[in-house]
Amino acid sequence: MSISIHAVSVPVFVNSLRNMSVWLDKAASEKPEAELLLGRLAPDMRALPAQYQMASDSAKNAVARIAGIEAPAMPDVEATFAELKERCARTIAFVEGIEPAALASGAEREVELKFPNGMGYRFSGQAYLTGFALPNFFFHVTTAYAILRSAGVSLGKPDFLQHLGPPNIQASE
Numbered sequence: 001m002s003i004s005i006h007a008v009s010v011p012v013f014v015n016s017l018r019n020m021s022v023w024l025d026k027a028a029s030e031k032p033e034a035e036l037l038l039g040r041l042a043p044d045m046r047a048l049p050a051q052y053q054m055a056s057d058s059a060k061n062a063v064a065r066i067a068g069i070e071a072p073a074m075p076d077v078e079a080t081f082a083e084l085k086e087r088c089a090r091t092i093a094f095v096e097g098i099e100p101a102a103l104a105s106g107a108e109r110e111v112e113l114k115f116p117n118g119m120g121y122r123f124s125g126q127a128y129l130t131g132f133a134l135p136n137f138f139f140h141v142t143t144a145y146a147i148l149r150s151a152g153v154s155l156g157k158p159d160f161l162q163h164l165g166p167p168n169i170q171a172s173e
Helices: 010-030 033-037 048-067 081-096 100-104 125-150
Strands: 110-114 120-124
Touching: 010 033, 010 048, 010 081, 010 125, 033 048, 048 081, 048 100, 048 125, 110 125, 120 125
Parallel strands: none
Antiparallel strands: 110 120
16 A cells, blocks of 8 residues: 555645644743744754744645645745744645645656756655655754744643644553
């Protein structure tokens, strides 16, 4: 049995974007928003809002490229937690709206990424998803998590994996 492109993309993107949105609620209850919005892990890295924006871009662009459609434009203008949460919600709505058949038909579609310097990569849709899009998405998700955690927000692994809910196996008594 094979696993579908949809199964390894849409739920993965949606779960993490929902988790990221909830992290902002926890962060807002513990630290000043203005301080956290400036947070970064190193001087040459982009700050927290950019990590949310790039995670959003990674998710929406991945499914759009594989499906052979245009991703919605989302200018990087978010400057508050509320705006970042809305960006997550808009990205989730777009990603969830992609039909599984559209992604399945894109598994072999050529995806070309070109960087501003003219260099880039050429992939099949499946190779793009597994070799670039998912790793890039999780780089930004993890970096956002790490920025909040390093600022003292009480996030832990259960927050990163909160989409799993409570354990579904209980200890025997």
